[in-house]
Amino acid sequence: MPSSVGETGGGVPRVSPLVVYARGIVRKGVVAGVRRLVLGGVLLCGAAGAATPYRVQAGDTLLGIALRAGVSVSAIRAVNPALRASSTVQLGRVIQIPDRSAPATTHTVTAGQNLTVIARKYGLTLTQLVRANPKYASGRPVPAGARLSIPARQVPVYLTTGRDTVAPAAARPAARSTRVVTTPAATARSASPRSSAAWLWPVTGYTTVSSGFGGRTLEGEGEQHYGIDIVAPVGTPVRAARAGRVLESRPDYQRGWGWTVVIEHPDGWITRYAHLSANLTKQGEWVVRGQPIGRVGDTGRSTGPHLHFGTYLRWNPRDPMSLYR
Ligand SMILES: [Zn+2]
Structure with missing residues (x-):
């Protein structure tokens, strides 16, 4: 869905x-x-x-x-x-x-998920997840629909140098009286984006944008979404939109990105790729346009397999779709 x-x-x-x-x-x-x-x-x-x-x-x-x-x-x-x-x-x-x-919660298993994938999604080790769900200690597979306990946990702290990736405005919840308007892009089912001379679409063959850039409502709360969510199956290669240097390649559960890659491009642009199932590059590496830098996943604060793709100009968020018209 x-x-x-x-x-x-x-x-x-x-x-x-x-x-x-x-x-x-x-x-x-x-x-x-x-x-x-x-x-x-x-x-x-x-x-x-x-x-x-x-x-x-x-x-x-x-x-x-x-x-x-x-x-x-x-x-x-x-x-x-x-x-x-x-x-x-x-x-x-x-x-x-x-x-x-991070508080304890539960997770309902979806088709194709295994314990390793689910543990990674929440920043747990497999051992920690199994300890909280001893009926799967024997190694038997978890069926779709099963409900797993996700224990309360300390999420790793990482800090990057440089400018904030979360603008202070995002820290202010929308006032109760403010109606959060869903942007047109947020409802686009098939945006038909294509690569331009400068910008390569990061997931070849997948163009459905489930959530666009800008204000949106999630779980009843208004927030700013500084990027777009591109729906694609777990494992789909994620490619560098442009050449650049890898600023981050790591798990970031603090901010909900899960496994994430951030690339700095020579002219002040920065791209973020989040919720990955695998990272295929390392911090400090130079990557070329189109190079696979990760795989689509569902790690971090994510409700299904997708790529969160964010574009920033000197850390000022910009709508990625504006770069692909
Ligand atoms: Zn997103």
Whole structure:
């Protein structure tokens, strides 16, 4: 059912902006790019209170750090006593970013899903998923329609350097009185996009867009959707829309992207590919236009197999469909 495929609404913390005083000079040789802070796997339920050090970068704000980490400013303050009485953080200072808990939930198995796929979707190890569902410990397959317990868990914290990928406007839920208008693109069933000289359509042969760019309503909440959702089967190759350098290739459960790739292109454009079942490139690599960089999946905050494709010009979100007309 294409119309139901997309992301589920995510909680972006509502926080107030604080300014970072950038003192000193950025060290020569520091390149803009991804700084992975925590490489550790998913922690078991109950490992509360974990935090990850982060060195404040030029251009950071506490709000930006919080948004990127998927936690609130107050949560950061709670584990950084020095920030409680201060409205600023200094460049180069190391602060602690608290891990975020994801609540327990259930998952209804769909046709073709196995435990490995489902574990990956929620950022769990197979062992953790089986422990919560002991009837499948024998290795017997999970039937479609079966309901699995997804235990409460700590999701890994990653922070990237550079500009926020979530605009502050997205942190403000639509007022109750505001009617969220679904964009025309959101209802397009077959947009018939085609590649242009510059931009290659990232999933060859699949053109159904289940959710377009802009305001939309998910689970009763209004939110901004900074990209388009292209429906395609799990495993379909995802190709780089343009040549560029890989900024991120990693799981990002904090922000609901699941396995995601972000590519920086030479002229200020950035593309994001999310909810992947496999990543086929590494951070720092250069990729050519059309190179397979991942496979379509259903990982992270996603309600069915699709590619979330986001395009940004210097991190300002742009409607990908405007690039394929
Ligand atoms: Zn999406």
